[in-house]
Amino acid sequence: MIKAVLAGNPNTGKSLLFSRITRTGAVSANYSGTTVETKTGNFIYQGTGYTLVDGPGIYSLEEFSDNDRTALSLLDESDIIINVIDATNLERNLNLTLQLLEKRKPMVVCLNFWEETGHMGIHIDAAELEKLLDVPVVPVSALQNDGISELVAAMSRARVSEAVFSAEGQWNRIGIIVNRVQKLSHRHHTFLEMLSDITLKPAWGILTALIVLVATLLFVRFIGEGLITKVFDPLYLNYYSPFIHNMTGHIPYHFLAGILTGNTADPLQSFGILTSGVYIALVLVFPYFLAFYIVFGFLEDFGYLPRLAVVLDNTFHRLGLHGYSAIPVMLGLGCKVPAFLSTRILTSRREKILTTSLIMMSAPCLPQTSMIISLGSHYGTAVVLSIFMILLAVAFITTLILNRFIKGESSDFFTELPSYRIPSASLMAKKLRMRVADYFYEVIPLIVFGVLIMNLLEVSHILAFITSMIQKPVDLVFGLPADIAPIMIMGFLRKDASIALLAPLNLTAQQFIIASIFLTLYIPCIASFFTITRESGLADSMKIMGIVLVTASAICGILHLVFIIAG
């Protein structure tokens, strides 16, 4: 097995190239730092087995963040380096290329985005570049799936460069190479470039950000709700539910039937694996999940996220962070797990901790959000809005306080702004499919498992016991009914569904606000917990959990008091 690593600047299309070569899936998007985890895939070419490794992008062989460390160690472990270059930005990319040549490892250079050079007025003499660098150079378009087989074929010709550069200084050498191989012709601004300029102007930037945000919310709500009321709910009620009840009706054991379908017909109250479990995961959460990732996938691939980060930089500076933290926080609106992973693009531990706290507190994850909206709409829009406003305020205040106490320097905003690109529909569909598959593999088993445990606890009367134990404190501090106690305990396993389980409790609007906020904040779900532990270590993760639990209890206690005083 020959180990080949894809190395190159961020956002040069390494992950897409990886997907194309190994024919597997790797999430790609149009911003620096999409890839934070290492992916490996195997393939055989002309009898030789290769292991291809995809890792984070780097600008130089220096180490600025955890991401860089990962990338550098991948380089050291590899047999062959495939240096991926953005052909539309030869000069800057060659800086890394020349540094890589000095590693004295067999190398191939891949000129990606070849299809864009033509209409950008850039002409590169690949053969001349190959001569100068003394390693194979292959033009490729990962986006259009062009030149991939040539690249794979060139891997067998990978060689240690013997090139000698006479000029002093790295950038002088690069200048000489660029002058030899690249010719530019003038051309006019494209529509996308003008759009890019507009979205960066201060006033327009904020306006665009608002428009994008509102449009996203409207779209997710429209599509999500439409799918629920027009498709999934009728399907469930008219076909699935009668079918399941018919099937389980023949089970002679009352206990087993109870576990499978619960004891009432209402799918939100029955706690049956095949009824509540399926209904929450598929009918209530999945439509919102789908709608959110359609919009988010588009924004990612279009290249808008880094520009939004520029606009948000001011706000984040107040929190001791800079705008790039906005990207993990936005990812967290979907699911917290990829959000925590993406904090690796941040350069200091302090920023990571602050961003982690923001991700955890600023908004619930998508399954919870959709449940808060679904259940909360019975109480009116004001109730739903106030839940999100309070969460946002709590997140800001907590991060502000943490910012004053955590040591370490905060670094400055620094990112490349990718050109806007019209997303490819097939790539967006592929990414959506991967995210949906993840949802089904990871989230649904947890929901079903949670419903099962809940059901078992109820049948075995443990539920009643726990309930009686914490009945008093819960009522006294939060003003919530005792039945919420088991939901709190089980929330760790299936946080996604915990809000849904509030449905049978017939809470008042005020109780619903307090309960939603508590269930959103008090503890991360089990998947997030493992991710934070892996990213920050057990000690930090326990501290974060402690802080979050105390904050959640304090906030909900205060809210309860406020509601009492307000009458």
Add this chain to the structure above:
Amino acid sequence: MKFRRLRRWGRRDIIRDEPADRMLPDESGVNVTSLKNGQSAVVTGITGPEKPARRLAAMGIIPGAVITKRSASAMKGPVVIEKNGKQLAVGFHMARMILVEQTSIKTGRHGEQL
């Protein structure tokens, strides 16, 4: 995470952790933040702490490079600079580290002289 001791208990060695470049006085001549939008300039030097300077260098922001300021955000937000047609958003304090000399060289979308 390690909490810093509260300042009233703490000794003087616990200073608020402002990065050095944030305290950098704007004295060394013209820097990127004083350019107008759309104006081009030649980089004459990078001042300030080493780490951010090396990050800039890795992106080709080095003495002699021709850059164009594309936009700036309100209230000391990031500055967008363009080099060879590629845009880079740089925090205000980091942008102040980039010393420049105005130039009449007009550059096109990928840095070619017009």
